[in-house]
Amino acid sequence: MDIVLLSRLQFAITAAFHFIFVPLTLGLSVLVAYMESKYVATGDKDYLRMAKFWGVLFLINFALGIVTGITMEFQFGMNWAEYSRYVGDIFGSPLAIEATLAFFLESTFLGVWIFGWNRISPKLHAFSIWLVALATNISALWILIANGWMQNPVGYVIRNGRAEMVDFWAVVTNPYAILKFFHTVMSGWVVAGFFILGVSAYHLLRKNETEFFKKSFKIGATFALISSILVAFIGHFHAHEVAHTQPTKIAAMESLWETTKDAPMYLLLIPDPKNEKNLVEAIGIPGLLSFLAGKKEIKGLKEFPPQDRPPVTLTFVSFRLMVGFGFLFILLSFLALVKFKEIEQSTTLLRILLWSIPLPYIAAQLGWIVAEVGRQPWIVYGLLRTSDAVSKAVEPIQVIASLIGFTIFYSALGIIDIYLLSKYAKKGPEPKEV
Known part of the structure; x- marks a missing residue:
């Protein structure tokens, strides 16, 4: 079997499993910090109970997320040794900073938060979880700076047969990476907002701890609405950057085959990559694609050799579904706030919100499919092809064996995560002190 395909499949599976845990960690850390700060500011014990209840769910998710993330880094040296050799001077720097700065800050103060109840002052305890939230999101920043360089390589020269960094500041301030960071982090906040909405809806349907979960519900709805709007807003500017730096990706995202000025966006479109056209193009909105991309003229896929084009159908469908989910999240969180007084x-709305918990997770995964599949056939866009980045020392049978092992292991972790989150979410908060 093809070693490149197997290695891509293995990394895709491990990355997708890891990113099941990451988004909730990003958003829930912020919300738990907010809840504990509300307790410190108001003295309302319900907010203290909230911080503890949602904090337990945060810890479960955080612990399993660490386990799934470690194996990904080993793959850079094993399956993707040629990639690491060629760009390790650049790619390794932000990952090293993430590990030494963000991860240790996060881990240290998470320990303070876990074991510091009634041992340090309430203000210091709340401060510790804010540092955890800050470090968690800073961790994402450095990882996405590394990924952003793969999408838009800057600040390097080719020397001694490899890419070497010459401008660290250019790498850190890469516009693609900055926009990707905010887009990804905000999508994680949407996940957390809908997670709190869904769990709160579950308890409100059962008339359990009504006052407690109404407060949680309002916090989740507000956070989800703001985050959903920000995701759409930042996504618009991110599309501008994609159109500027990755013309093949933007063309695949909209299945645009011919170079077009004032390109329309078709609400109903079915790609036909085999014949380099679309089977259906209906309900076009004039100039909308050019407006969203920030370019009057959009290059079509036919402008590029077939070997330089990404998989069109998967990129297109993933992008359309992601955008559709994004507007759905704005609508649902808006309705949750409008209906709050009689929630x-x-x-019906509570049941919809309960069953909507998985949707932001799916949307986040779709976003990564657009980002990574849409970049193909490049592992570093325009610089290094994926087929040239795989290790020459790894045999297909070795990848197959590890792929099976990872899939079984991660599936078990996923089941454990869902079980534990479900168990403690259904259990509800600690009883009120009398």
Whole structure:
């Protein structure tokens, strides 16, 4: 079997499993910090109970997320040794900073938060979880700076047969990486907002701890609405950057085959990559694609050799679904706030919100498919092809064996995560002190 395909599949599976845990960690850390700060500011014990209840769910997710992330880095030296040799001077720097700065800050103060109840002052305890939230999101920044360089390589020269960094500041301030960071982090905040909305809806449907979960519900709805709007807003500017730096990706995202000025966006479109056209193009909105991309003229896929084009159908479908989910999240979180005063009687909306918990996770995964599949056939866009980055020392049978092992292991972790989150979410908060 093809070693490149197997290695790509293995990394895709491990990365997708890891990113099941990351988004909730990003958003829930911020929300738990907010809840504990509300307790410190108001003295309302419900906010203390919230910080503890949602904090347990955060810890479960955080612990399993660490386990799934470690194996990904080993793959750079094993399956992708040629990639590491060629760009390790650049790619390794932000990952090293993430490990030595963000991860240790995060781990240290998470320990303070876990074991510091009633041992340090409430203000210091709340401060510790804010540092955890800050470090968690800074961790994402450095990882996405590394990934952003793969999408838009800057600040390097080719020397001694490899890419070497000559401008660290250019790498850190790479516009693609900065926009990708905010887009990814905000999508994680949407996940957390809908997670709190869904769990709160579950308890409100059962008339359990109504006052407690109404407060949680309002926090989740507000956070989800703001985050959903920010995702759409930042996504618009991210599309500008994609159009500027990765013309093949933007063309694949909209299945645009011919170079077009004032390109329309078709609401109904079915790609036909085999014949380099679309089977259906209907309900076009004039100039919308050019507006979203920030370019009057959009290059079509036919402008590029077939070997330089990404998989069109998967990129297109993933992008359309992601955008559709994004607008759905704005609508649902807006309705949650509008209906808040009579939310206990709005059983249909509560059921919808409960069953919507997986949707932001799916949207986040779709976003990564657009980002990574849409970059193909390049592992570093325009610089290093994926087929040239795989290790020459790894045999297909070795990748197959590890792929099976990773899939079984990660599936078990996923089941454990869902079980534990479900168990403690259903259990509810600690009883009120009398």
